[in-house]
Amino acid sequence: MTERWALAPTEHGGAAIAPLGPDGRPTAPVTHEPDLAEAVRSRPEATRWVWRDTHSVHPRLLAAGVRVDRCYDIEAAETLLLAHEGRHGEPRSAAAALARLRGGPVPPDPPPRTAAPGSQSSLFEPRPPVDVSLADLLDVYADQQRRHATTAHPDRLRLLTASESAGMLVAAEMHAAGLPWRADVHRALLTELLGERYAGGGEPRRLAELADEVSAAFGRRVRPDLPADVVKAFAQAGIKLTSTRRWEIEGIDHPAVKPLIAYKKLYRIYTAHGWSWLQDWVRDGRFRPEYLPGGTVSGRWTTNGGGALQIPKVVRRAVIADPGWRLVVADAAQMEPRVLAAISRDPAFMEVAGQDGDLYQSVSDRAFSGDRGQAKLAVLGAIYGQTSGDGLKNLALLRRRFPRAVAYVDEAARAGEEGRLVRTWLGRTCPPAVNAADQEEAGIPQDDPDDPASGPPSTYGYTSSNSRARGRFTRNFVVQGSAADWALLMLAALRRELDGMAAELVFFQHDEVIVHCPRDEADRVAEAIRSASDLAGRLTFGRTPVRFPFAVASVECYADAK
DNA sequence: GCCAGAGGCGCC
DNA sequence: AAAGGGCGCCTCTGGC
Structure with missing residues (x-):
């Protein structure tokens, strides 16, 4: 009571x-x-x-x-x-x-x-x-x-x-x-990746070397951390770029590409999770970010400082359990497609999501003659609002085989385009559309109505490109947000399951939890995670055949979980 | 010196 | 193969 x-x-x-x-x-x-x-x-x-x-x-x-x-x-x-x-x-x-x-x-x-x-x-x-x-x-x-x-x-x-x-x-x-964090391991990792720091400050050795390699490849001094400088250097080499994003540079045949990409990757670690991050955020062997539940409109959490939800994979080597303890790392497998099955109640999709195995493989066996990659692309395209490329062709295949699932997100997209509100399964509600006049006032540039690429004028007071963007947003919102509903219930259930144990919840990232526990509690914790998942599925969606399996690993080091 | 925005990239 | 959804945070730039 x-x-x-x-x-x-x-x-x-x-x-x-x-x-x-x-x-x-x-x-x-x-x-x-x-x-x-x-x-x-x-x-x-x-x-x-x-x-x-x-x-x-x-x-x-x-x-x-x-x-x-x-x-x-x-x-x-x-x-x-x-x-x-x-x-x-x-x-x-x-x-x-x-x-x-x-x-x-x-x-x-x-x-x-x-x-x-x-x-x-x-x-x-x-x-x-x-x-x-x-x-x-x-x-x-x-x-x-x-x-x-x-x-x-x-x-x-x-x-x-x-x-x-x-x-x-x-x-x-x-x-x-706090998340167990070994500052000594982190420091060793930084030195291994980035090289030693020079006494006078400035970039560590490895970054400086890569910057020199980039400059040598262009035959002049180029600062790889300045996009404008990089674009200019490529232009002088006869290569036109619209940006210096990695996916745009990757395909180019030029000797500067390889060191440039290596530089970007290491530079990111240096600035976002390097020595000064360590100094600022790790105390007494723990990283203690401030979590903000419901910090995003879809209900996903955010963190305030420390970039806790963007810890690069390589840096996870510093997340190590205390002696005699384990990290139980649990990852909800293909959470968003499973949630789409549960909220759309598409019979065929629920059947696929009612198995614990690889969902994308099952989808491809039914609709893509075994091509798992195409099936995954199609499912993610449906959830994210793919607008072009092979994804569209694959989406048509998906629609034939799983019509109610695709109709569910299509309807959410239509609602968004028409300026209506959409809600998650439990009722978290998206923000209203911002009309074009307000956006103009807020300094958000509007499409040129004379530009044929921006499509026909909308009847809702939005330019069509804004309207389509909102459609993609609401399409994704109902799935991402309902997944956040489920994850929240799972977390609440897990908290209660762990009551009375020494185990502690120490990390949560959208579809993944880490529990820090004495070695001999690890099996009980894994079982608690499975119970919490089952309970969350029943409470959130009622009677449903959809399963929400977790991949659970009991490890000493977070980096070994995958 | 402060601040907002852009470019870029890490995670899901 | 193409570049869709949600975030936080870093640097640099340009305006004040």
Whole structure:
């Protein structure tokens, strides 16, 4: 039985609390406790805590060693509800929600905090702690309950709100735990790849050598990190480029190409994950990024500083379990096509996605006479909105064999082009279209209406190219976002599965989790991941034959997981 | 000196 | 084979 309590921090580390009845209203007067963590610790019967925002409460509980089972994050809920109501840009703070409820002036949201590099403390800097009283907070909560109930699928949106709240708990816990990071291994790797640094500063040896090779190949001094310089050098060699992107340079027959590409790859590691990154972000053997659940419109998480979701594969060699411990690395195999099967309920596609094996191989056996590469391209093209090339031809094949799956994303694309909103399976809602006049005002250049390449004029007030771009966005949104719905439930389920074990969730990246655990817990953790996946599939999509298998590896080093 | 935007590339 | 979706973050540039 869920017993709900509401909590609001007060000055000097205290808290106002109240027990809630089944209707979400307090069943006893608000009481004041001198110690927030103790107030929670002494009420193990409370299985869900309702509070303004997880960020300003949970780190204090973690620091005091207090675990909460579940929470309801009012500001996360407000964000989801506003988007669902088509009011994506409105302020989402509890104070703003209260002002809308009472008809007062709505305060703008505070500017987003920027994480101090490597800080342990950014999570502990509370916003103005008590800008809304507990009684007022509970009025906002009651109103949110009402708004959930008025949606087309209240159960789904409630589930999403609960999961988003659970994600907030996980985010704070992963920040506190940190990803095991061996600075000594990272340094050795940097020296191996980039060479020694010179005492006077500047680029490390290997980068300087590659820059010299590029210059030698052109017969003049060229700075490989300056695109304009590279384009000019190629032009002088008789080769016209529109950019210096790798895919454009790769095919060119010129001696500068090889060292240039090598330079770009190493330069990236040097600037984004090199010595200064290490200095800024790794403390006491842990990398602690600040995770922002729902940081993107589709519901995927972002991180604030440290580039935690873009760790280059080669750098993962520095992610090493503590002695006697393991990293259980689990990757959801072909998550997005499986999600498309579940949300479209295409019978043939569900059958393919109902097996744990290689989905692309099954698709190709059915529609592409065994050419797995073509099948994968077609499926990804359908999800991403391929507009040209072989993908289109393959898309036609896919449509014949899996008509409902393709129709589902086509409809999402049409909705986007027509300026309508689309939603994920659980109800996360895309932002509204921005009309052409507003874009012009914001400095976004518009198509030339006289340009035949920009197509016929649209009837929706958007240039056709903008409209098509929004179609690609909404097409992808329903799949990527529903996959994020599922991943969020999986994460919440896994958090509960791990309760009582020494194992800790230490990383989450869209369709992949890492759990750090004692060696003899690794098998139980792998089993917990499978249970969490099954439960998430059932809870998110109801009865469905679609399976969401994980590739699970128990390793000492992250780089060995694949 | 600050800031926004562009170019580029890492991850999914 | 072509360059579709979502992000964060780095450098450099050019305007103020």
